[in-house]
Amino acid sequence: MTTRSDDSADDAFWRRPTGPSAGSPADSPTPDPSAPGSPAPASPLGGAPASPASRYPGPPPSSTPPPGWRPPVHVQPPPPRRLPAQDLAALDAAEDSARTLTYGIGMVGAAALVLVICLLCSRVLV
Template identity: 45%
Template sequence: MTNADRADDAYWRRPPDGAAAPRRDPVAAAPEPGYEPPPPSTPPPAGWRPPVVVPTAPPRDMPAQQHARIDEEERAARTITYGVGLVAGAVVLVLIIMVCARLVG
């Protein structure tokens, strides 16, 4: 089958000299689609209920805080932190002095 055999292609062919171009038949307008309601729903099975969430127990009360003890432990932690920092600083200072002494001597 070639394109020459198709009647649809006659519209697109060049007309012979002096001839008018062939006219296409107007396409019939498609009918407007009507309203289509939603499909019918099926009822739930007998005895069906939505899932129920069981309420949980209320949270327990927190124990009372001992503010004096918390302050004492914070002071002790601060003292230890300062002590470790001083020892680390002293070690670094000694190492710097040793490196400088090696470079000079």
């Protein structure tokens, strides 16, 4: 069990500061880093502050292409062909035959499983 102490020095680090400096962010203006006399911002990796020359200037400006510009088209693909008609009776017959084969394989597998279980159980009883 942990006991709390209101005047603990360990908790003082995590408490908010009191007084006029503890105002909201809108109360205290942020300094402009580009203003003369302001401290240089720290580098992202820590250590020495970043120099103004090493700051990222942003992406280069982009120019829009002229109106009506399109990439050149060299080859026109042929239109899609028509698919052949399906023989629905043959499809139904193939599905029936596949279902019969699947059921047959399942029944043989189930019989083999029952046989193995019976053999294992008979070995335990002996």
